Amino acid sequence: xTELSRRDWLxxxxxASRRQARLGQAYRTWLGFRGxxxxxxxxxxxxxxxxxxxxxxxxxxxxxxxxxxxRTERFLPPGSGAHLLGTDDQARDIFSRxxxxxxxxxxxxxxxxxxxxxxxxxxxxxxxxxxxxTDAILMRITDIFLAxxxxxxxxxxxxxxxxGIENAIIAIAITSWPPYARLARAETLTIRDSxxxxxxxxxxxxxxxxxxxxxxxxxLSSVIIRVTLDMAGxxxxxxxxxxxxxxxxxxxxxxxxxxxxxxxxxxDFWWVATMPGIAIFIVSLGFxxxxxxxxxxxDPKARK
Amino acid sequence: xxxxxxxEDLRVTFPTRRGPSEVVRGVSFTLGRERxxxxxxxxxxxSQTGRAILGLTPRPGVMTAKLLDFDGIDLRSATPAQxxxxxxxxxxxxxxxxxxxxxxxxxxxxxxTEMLRFHARMSAAEKQRAALAMLEAVQIRDPxxxxxxxxxxxxxxxxxxxxxxxxxxxxxxLLIADEPTSALDVTVQVEVLxxxxxxxxxxxxxxxxxxxxxxxxxxxxxxxxxxxxxxxVEELKASDLDKASHPYTRGLMNCLPxxxxxxxxxxxxxxxxxxxx
Amino acid sequence: MTDPLLETRxxxxxFRRGRDRVPAVRGVSLSVRRGESxxxxxxxxxxxSTVLRAIxxxxxxxxxxxxxxxVPIPTPRDAAFYRRVQMVFQDPYASLHPRHTxxxxxxxxxxxxxxDRREERIERALSEVGLGEGFRFRYPHxxxxxxxxxxxxxxxxxxxxxVLLLDEPTSALDASIQAEVLNLLDRIRAERGLTYVMVSHDLAVVAHMxxxxxxxxxxxxxxxLTRDQLRAKAATTDYTRQLLAASRGYTPAD
Numbered sequence: 001x002t003e004l005s006r007r008d009w010l011x012x013x014x015x016a017s018r019r020q021a022r023l024g025q026a027y028r029t030w031l032g033f034r035g036x037x038x039x040x041x042x043x044x045x046x047x048x049x050x051x052x053x054x055x056x057x058x059x060x061x062x063x064x065x066x067x068x069x070x071r072t073e074r075f076l077p078p079g080s081g082a083h084l085l086g087t088d089d090q091a092r093d094i095f096s097r098x099x100x101x102x103x104x105x106x107x108x109x110x111x112x113x114x115x116x117x118x119x120x121x122x123x124x125x126x127x128x129x130x131x132x133x134t135d136a137i138l139m140r141i142t143d144i145f146l147a148x149x150x151x152x153x154x155x156x157x158x159x160x161x162x163x164g165i166e167n168a169i170i171a172i173a174i175t176s177w178p179p180y181a182r183l184a185r186a187e188t189l190t191i192r193d194s195x196x197x198x199x200x201x202x203x204x205x206x207x208x209x210x211x212x213x214x215x216x217x218x219x220l221s222s223v224i225i226r227v228t229l230d231m232a233g234x235x236x237x238x239x240x241x242x243x244x245x246x247x248x249x250x251x252x253x254x255x256x257x258x259x260x261x262x263x264x265x266x267x268d269f270w271w272v273a274t275m276p277g278i279a280i281f282i283v284s285l286g287f288x289x290x291x292x293x294x295x296x297x298x299d300p301k302a303r304k
Numbered sequence: 305x306x307x308x309x310x311x312e313d314l315r316v317t318f319p320t321r322r323g324p325s326e327v328v329r330g331v332s333f334t335l336g337r338e339r340x341x342x343x344x345x346x347x348x349x350x351s352q353t354g355r356a357i358l359g360l361t362p363r364p365g366v367m368t369a370k371l372l373d374f375d376g377i378d379l380r381s382a383t384p385a386q387x388x389x390x391x392x393x394x395x396x397x398x399x400x401x402x403x404x405x406x407x408x409x410x411x412x413x414x415x416x417t418e419m420l421r422f423h424a425r426m427s428a429a430e431k432q433r434a435a436l437a438m439l440e441a442v443q444i445r446d447p448x449x450x451x452x453x454x455x456x457x458x459x460x461x462x463x464x465x466x467x468x469x470x471x472x473x474x475x476x477x478l479l480i481a482d483e484p485t486s487a488l489d490v491t492v493q494v495e496v497l498x499x500x501x502x503x504x505x506x507x508x509x510x511x512x513x514x515x516x517x518x519x520x521x522x523x524x525x526x527x528x529x530x531x532x533x534x535x536x537v538e539e540l541k542a543s544d545l546d547k548a549s550h551p552y553t554r555g556l557m558n559c560l561p562x563x564x565x566x567x568x569x570x571x572x573x574x575x576x577x578x579x580x581x
Numbered sequence: 582m583t584d585p586l587l588e589t590r591x592x593x594x595x596f597r598r599g600r601d602r603v604p605a606v607r608g609v610s611l612s613v614r615r616g617e618s619x620x621x622x623x624x625x626x627x628x629x630s631t632v633l634r635a636i637x638x639x640x641x642x643x644x645x646x647x648x649x650x651x652v653p654i655p656t657p658r659d660a661a662f663y664r665r666v667q668m669v670f671q672d673p674y675a676s677l678h679p680r681h682t683x684x685x686x687x688x689x690x691x692x693x694x695x696x697d698r699r700e701e702r703i704e705r706a707l708s709e710v711g712l713g714e715g716f717r718f719r720y721p722h723x724x725x726x727x728x729x730x731x732x733x734x735x736x737x738x739x740x741x742x743x744v745l746l747l748d749e750p751t752s753a754l755d756a757s758i759q760a761e762v763l764n765l766l767d768r769i770r771a772e773r774g775l776t777y778v779m780v781s782h783d784l785a786v787v788a789h790m791x792x793x794x795x796x797x798x799x800x801x802x803x804x805x806l807t808r809d810q811l812r813a814k815a816a817t818t819d820y821t822r823q824l825l826a827a828s829r830g831y832t833p834a835d
Binding site: 460556 | 624625726755756757759760761763764767768782784785786788789790811812823824825826827828829830831832833
């Protein structure tokens with residue numbers, strides 16, 4: 001099949017199979033997304049992060065945990081010899097630590113979205129669809145979570161669970177679902193009484209089937225957009241917990257913890273804290289750009 | 305008598321991903337102090353024609369015309385300042401749904417007197433008198449209450465009448481009514497049409513009545529333009545609608561179910577590619 | 582009247598808005614015979630659509646009875662009810678799920694009710710409403726308004742119901758498309774011996790489609806007419822006469 005005919009096949013207005021219809025729909029979304037270069041930059045950053053995490057062992061020239069020669073290799077400035085971004089107080093290669101730190105960052109991002117998104121979706125759509133007492137109880141619980149600033153609540157959870165990257169992820173996930181629940185509920189309320197939901201009821205569809213097959217797909221895109229835009233905040237919260245010593249524990253190369261340990265040398269050896277800071281900045285920006293781009297193609301309401 | 309409005313070769317173009325798309329393609333007509341109906345199905349360009357005359361083509365659409373003359377004023381080159389003077393005072397438009405055209409935070413009375421503030425020098429008492437008189441003219445039985453009411457406190461028919469009052473309080477020379485009665489119940493519809501009818505007859509207003517309802521336009525207007533795919537396919541006197549020669553007009557007439565006659569199945573409009581050319 | 586299939590007796594529907602109780606339907610009785618086409622005409626707010634919604638369980642019944650084949654129908658409605666009574670909604674742009682293909686729209690009811698030979702049924706339903714196989718995997722946004730309404734009709738028919746409730750099925754469509762959909766509904770009723778209850782604000786549409794009709798105003802029944810009575814202008818109330826006059830177009834006051 002040539003390139004041109006594959007494009008025609010995807011964009012056909014007469015799809016001949018379920019698969020072609022679904023792929024065609026995805027391709028149209030992709031065409032819309034591709035037109036936005038900032039979103040493409042965001043996507044590039046996120047793909048780069050994933051590649052870094054997968055091939056960290058190959059890319060990193062040094063071991064991220066084992067210190068170098070403490071007499072000659074401490075605080076080497078960026079660009080000195082084999083150390084592209086310099087070395088830290090333990091004479092470890094900063095570039096290698098950042099590359100390996102991407103695994104931790106990606107793990108935080110992936111686990112938080114895998115835990116928080118479904119909780120938010122289930123709570124929000126259930127509350128919105130059933131209304132009444134269900135709605136009142138679920139939303140008051142959500143409000144209680146929303147009443148605390150996320151970092152404070154995460155701090156409380158981590159101090160209860162004990163410091164460590166796993167507990168930090170659980171704490172962030174537990175504290176980040178309420179906004180998704182609110183969003184999913186609002187979306188559900190707007191479609192709950194629409195005729196296509198009524199039509200499904202008149203087919204005899206059960207509440208579970210309507211929630212899962214009809215309501216969720218329509219709420220999903222706005223929640224995905226919101227999660228993507230929140231990723232920057234989640235990475236910063238994880239870094240913040242690491243910075244406070246409650247997230248990843250030394251010698252793990254978590255970016256926030258790296259800033260924390262580099263901060264005492266900030267005036268003399270600026271690169272130790274700055275390099276992981278730049279990494280956090282780039283990845284957060286990447287997720288924000290990606291989220292903006294996704295909103296443009298997935299959420300027709302935001303389109304101008 | 306010189307025509308009130310002359311339109312020649314009006315075109316409205318919207319850019320799309322597949323290149324520019326022309327939704328109004330060379331519409332020409334003249335309007336005197338009469339009721340002119342523009343009829344067509346959705347997508348025929350009838351609403352965009354009405355908007356373009358008032359300079360309200362939504363962006364990124366572009367309007368061009370060889371001639372667009374309103375009472376000696378070239379509307380194509382009107383500046384924003386000129387438009388402000390014209391719209392409301394001499395040119396008005398009634399939209400389909402009053403909900404989107406009335407300001408929900410102001411009472412009907414405030415909105416009516418505000419129209420006058422822009423367009424006439426009157427004292428506050430005079431303005432209120434004029435506004436109340438207008439509400440009465442559009443058959444609102446309790447003008448004092450409506451004057452103080454907010455839009456959400458009015459029913460659909462009341463809201464539409466209040467909006468017509470707003471558009472007419474400045475006594476415009478030309479009114480463009482885009483499906484003004486489609487959102488109304490048939491019994492209210494008749495009353496609204498009577499108001500418009502009287503204004504044309506008593507005040508010599510020019511009316512462009514845009515509608516999808518051929519039966520209504522045929523019985524209400526003096527002249528009818530039938531639009532299809534951005535063009536006027538036929539122009540005829542409303543009373544001659546039965547003798548329409550274009551197959552599209554005839555098809556539209558025939559496909560309507562009628563109470564008196566039982567035609568089964570209803571004749572279906574067979575579209576011809578050539579009409580759009 | 583012999584063999585009524587669908588009946589309402591003194592049907593009351595009251596909506597609660599906060600503390601207010603808004604009566605939408607007050608004491609409406611109607612009786613539709615098997616194979617008959619029955620119309621309900623009225624203006625907005627007359628409660629005509631609410632009667633349909635109450636029958637299929639989308640509006641709360643606060644008084645009276647609804648009977649199918651002489652048996653009061655259960656609340657909430659059960660699967661057996663939905664297999665016998667289906668509905669077509671007014672706005673074809675709002676009644677199809679934007680992210681579901683036509684295939685999914687039609688296969689879901691079959692899955693819910695455990696029907697066999699699904700492929701065959703979907704193909705037959707599509708061809709019955711005049712849509713070819715080429716439409717099966719399209720999304721609603723790839724269809725015109727008339728095509729969407731055909732899909733909605735196919736969805737209602739795929740469970741092979743006995744009664745079709747039609748809520749202004751053509752009021753969102755252009756006149757030429759309206760004629761096509763009305764012809765389609767007419768043909769299907771003749772072929773399948775269906776019973777219709779059709780709601781519309783357009784007297785001409787109801788007169789074309791229905792053997793008998795009820796005029797409603799402010800939630801109450803005004804009068805009931807047969808098609809022949811309507812043609813003979815044998816309306817007994819002023820309100821119906823007003824509706825009749827208005828449906829002919831504009832008549833100057835003097």
